[in-house]
Amino acid sequence: MRPIANTRSVSGVPTARLAVWWVIASEIVIFGGILMSYLMHRLAHGLWADYASHTTTWVGALNTFVLLTSSLSAVLAHKCAVNGDGPGAAKRLLITAAGGLIFVVVKSFEWTYEISHGYTITTNTFWSFYYTAAGLHALHVIAGVVIMLIVAAAAKKGRDLHRVEIIGIYWHFVDLVWIFLFPLLYIAK
């Protein structure tokens, strides 16, 4: 039984959207903290450019492309939801989720390669940040995929279509974090 509290919207913004923006704002501060720490360290240690040169740029670029495409399918899913097309939204959400899974799979190959070549989390502080930041991001990708599958399952039956937009907003945020990570970890060498 839902309380009356969440059926009203004095501010005009639906409560679910407010809530997800709150979540995203908290996450921005968390990732912001990691990235600021990384930047301060990086500026203070010239050697890091050298350490960073061992990341594989084309793999990072591939993952960037995968995430951007998956964000596109999330937008299309939202369009379907707005038009009341539950199954269409579900299909596009599944494509987005698949993108997330591809991202994670590619990353695991990438990390396996790097670890087997001696670049572990304790190799030096650049690599500590690399695995920590990208790892935290990957956890958020996995969490997003799980939630997306749940939302898709309901959308297929035409239920809770407003949640398609919400998980879409979250997914765009996950994408955005990667857009910051990618140049810092892969391009700035």
Add this chain to the structure above:
Amino acid sequence: MLIEALVPAASSYAKDIDFVWELVFWFVAFWFILSEGIFFYFIMKFRKKNSPKAEYISGEEKHQKKWITYPHIAVLVCDVFIVVAAVKVWYDVKQDLPPTDRTVRIMSSQWAWTFTHPGPDGKLDTADDIIKNDELHVEVDQLYHYELHSRDVLHDFSVPVFRLKQDAIPGRTIMGWFTPTLTGEFDIQCAEICGIGHGLMGARIFIESKEQHDSWMAKNNPRGENLLLASNEGR
């Protein structure tokens, strides 16, 4: 003056630091007594038996709000005085490093101090350096640099009679200065929690006259006892 009543002032900048403290003290005392005074006065005056019906005051009108606005501008003005005094003293003690040719090396570690004195030749890292655990000997009215190190965790070199404190960071050398102005024997503290032995890291500073200091150096330089030479590395 107020702090000096409790702790002697034994460095050239102790009085300056005490001055900032006292400036704050008098400003703060004024505002505190004024606020608490008015506060308790209102409570007494407007108690229910004296004031059975309250007034309806929104506080939004200008003639009402000015009672808040003017005091808080006055607070701001006081703050400006305090900032100016604080920044000046801060610059002198922490940003400035007046030149001198005497340096003592201070190595903090879990849980003792190792002081390396330059010895009669006045230079560190020479054969006549005097290394002591938990005893720092300096000459009065001489300007010293200190070179502060840590072997392991954060510590803090604190000499209350100097009014000096400085955190020691492993992997870094931190420079500072002091000029002792009062002879005597005083506490050195560690002022940054450094583990279970943090409370056991008391040391003593001996501020000596020229004669006392020269004779201490003569008696203690490395013909006699010496500590691990390794503690002289101090990186």
Add this chain to the structure above:
Amino acid sequence: MAETISTHASHDEHHDPSFIWKYVFSTDHKMIAKQYMFTGMAMGLIGAFMAYAFRMQLAFPGMDVPLFGLVTPAVYNSLVTNHGTIMIFWVAMPVLIAAFGNFLIPLMLGCDDMVFPRINMLSYWIFLLSAVVLLTSFFVPGGAFGGAWTAYPPLSAKAEYSLTPLGSSIWVVAVGLEFIAFLLGGINFVTTAMNSRAPGMRLYDIPIVVWMIVIASILFMASVGPLLAGAAMLFMDQQVGTAFFDPNKGGDPILWQHLFWFFGHPEVYVVLLPALGITADVICTFSRKKLFAYRTVLMTTFATGVLSFTVWAHHQFVAGIDPRMANIFTITTLLISVPIAELCFVYIATLYGGSISLTTPMLWALSFIATFLIGGVTGIFLGASGADIYMHDTYFVLAHFHYTFYPIAIIGTFAGFTYWFPKMFGKMMDERLGKIHFWGSIIPFNAIFIPLFYLGVAGQHRRIFDFSNYPELATPEMQAIRIFATVSLLVMLAFQFVFFYNCIKSWMSKEKAPDNPWKANTLEWVAPTPPPHGNFKELPTVYRGPYEFSHPDRDEDYWPQNEPA
């Protein structure tokens, strides 16, 4: 015209739930509030017991502490560490924000629950888990973490330095979980306040305590992120062998300090704001006066919140940061004293022209102002960088922050608790016992901490288990002061039994409290006492602000928000 929205209190949507769903896994904001309140108070008892043990050690060094045992240097450090950590994270925050916030926000806004009741419940259980995790650290080999609540590395990062290999990591995990619990809780405060206000309730009609809790949640959310990241990094340094904070391997211990204090300073305002809000509501009710310059209070609070992000490195003046940075932070720190002073002046101005009843809640609220003023002015000594060179790490700092935290966490809590007890539990508290408890707490509180200012100026530094190693601090006079402070603490702790007795006696009393015993205006007093699931029979409509006391056009000296014009 009033809009009648029927709530699910007015029709039997579901039969009375079983004990477990009503009291344990409840999604009702009022039950969750009580869960937070009781957990917070229980943790407060634990934190107070720790203070008892370490103050006994300070007064009578080396002697067995009754009901505790010997306080060794290692035990001392873990006691002071966990006392601070518990009081801030597991007492002040849950009681002031989660308990009062959860109880009051839906009621004061005139709606029937929080927007996301299940997330609300989840936040409590994560919070409880974090408390349990922290307490386990006392039972693991090596003992509880003892590196101070500030947990500076390298001490906190390496077991060879801290000698608490498990305790350090458990501490970090507990704090991290607590942060996540409050991030989740914040979702509800902000969305409910923004979206679920009763019809007619404009932004300026919201009671100040609700504003304060919402702004505090936003401050918390905007500041905790970097520390959550830092906590993950610290945990990894401890367990995985990374070197984020290890200078021997390219890391930087000062990075942790920045991450910690960037959060740590706004955090003190996170707990201050709800206490200020509670104080405002209580003062208005018992002086029968409108809050002076409500809009100014709001703007000043926003300004304080924003400024609070610019002052953090005043905790690090002598930490080895670039000395030039200190100048910026001394300016911002002294600047923030201006809006805080303004808030104090506003509260004093609210008393002017009032008709003041010195009930128990009012005594607590008034003493908040009187004691917080001491905390505030003593902060100036520390914000002035030149003076802080001497005052850093002394008992002056300790007395300063107890003169802010104690008013916030203890006085503010008792003000709110005694004020809203009738609404929460349906009974009135005993006024006489309440006053005895009040005086028996306030006088000893001052007796403990005023002498500590003196000791701090005399050079006594913090986190030292026994001052015998420092001849200048081991004088008989200073030791006498330490004993005096400890005895005062014992007296204060003894008087807390009066409070517990009062709670139980009142709760068990046969006499029901009226719906609006204090004749206040805000909507929680419109709901039945205690409010049922769903709160209101009919959701109210609001016609005016929350503090319309003593309006000249009325005979009654109060004017409830929901009464039509």
